[in-house]
Amino acid sequence: MTDPESLPNRGKGLLITFEGPEGSGKTTLIRSLAQKLDGIGATPVLVREPGGTAIGEQIRNILLDLASEGMCAETELLLMVASRAQLIRETIRPALAEDKIVLCDRFADASVAYQGFGRGLGTGTVHALNAIALGGLQPDLTLLCLLPPHLGRMRLKTRITDRLDRETVEFHERVFSGYLAMSESDDSRFRTLDASAAPEVVMEQAVQELRKVEHRLLYTL
């Protein structure tokens, strides 16, 4: 494992992760937030998981390809973590060392929710593997877009395109309960947003939370 001490200095950067079930609008939220940050000259680095690097995007293709139907849960977890390890070392750590704001569409908590709860691999196994990828890095803020899975599925009706979108309702219910359990157990980092509200309302909730963790943005954002 890479010695965390050998990773680039964290600097004054900020890592903000976005989580939530499918169809919860987090990708739209990230785009709006990025525009707003752009507007005040705090251009953020936008990344997504799985993926976000050339290697990670190849891993993403394997993970989401409908042809990967036979993938076992353990392989799925290891590939998610592999993509994360690459993204952190190649992009996130260097950006934080340059004091940048990183907006990450899903991160380590997604593996806890999807593989730990959804696939039933358990949180202990996921935390142990995540630790290899994270090397001590934790988000400063995790915005959890909460939307009951059946509503998310309705929004997505026209977009059942990848292997995980195709999972059963029961699977997505377990993922949702995993997210809920995590947000209730770690309120120092998690903030829940009501994703059933209008996009501009969700955006305002997100901005408020961002101001709280980053005082430099208090009067500008």
Ligand code: TMP
């Ligand atoms: P996306 O649709 O938000 O781009 O995410 C791709 C899929 O990958 C989504 O169904 C959630 C899933 N996923 C996991 O199962 N575990 C993980 O660790 C991550 C990051 C994503």
